Amino acid sequence: MTTVTLLGKPGCHLCEDARAVITTVLADYAGRGVVLEERDITLSEEDTREYWEQIPVTLIDGVQHDFWRVDEGRLRAALDAAVRSSRGV
Numbered sequence: 001m002t003t004v005t006l007l008g009k010p011g012c013h014l015c016e017d018a019r020a021v022i023t024t025v026l027a028d029y030a031g032r033g034v035v036l037e038e039r040d041i042t043l044s045e046e047d048t049r050e051y052w053e054q055i056p057v058t059l060i061d062g063v064q065h066d067f068w069r070v071d072e073g074r075l076r077a078a079l080d081a082a083v084r085s086s087r088g089v
Helices: 013-027 045-051 072-086
Strands: 002-008 034-040 057-060 063-067
Touching: 002 013, 002 072, 013 034, 013 072, 034 072, 057 072, 063 072
Parallel strands: 002 034
Antiparallel strands: 002 057, 057 063
C-alpha cells in the first residue's frame, strides 16, 4: 500500500487546491493500493513547528514529496514509482 499524506490546516486555500489535485490524481489509482491521509498540523506541536511555513505539504509513504503547490505530473510520476516498488517491479 502507498500512502499520500496531505499536511495542512483549516482555512488554508492552498491546502484546498492541493487536496483537489491529489484527489483527481488518486482517482486514477483506485484499486492500486494508494490511499489518502490528511493531517491537521495545528493538532500537533511537532507538525506545527516543522511544517507551518511550508503547508500544504505532501508526503508519500512518510517522505516529503512537495510543499506549497502540488504538481500533478510530478505526483503521478512519484506514485507510479511507489506502486511499482511496492509490487517489487
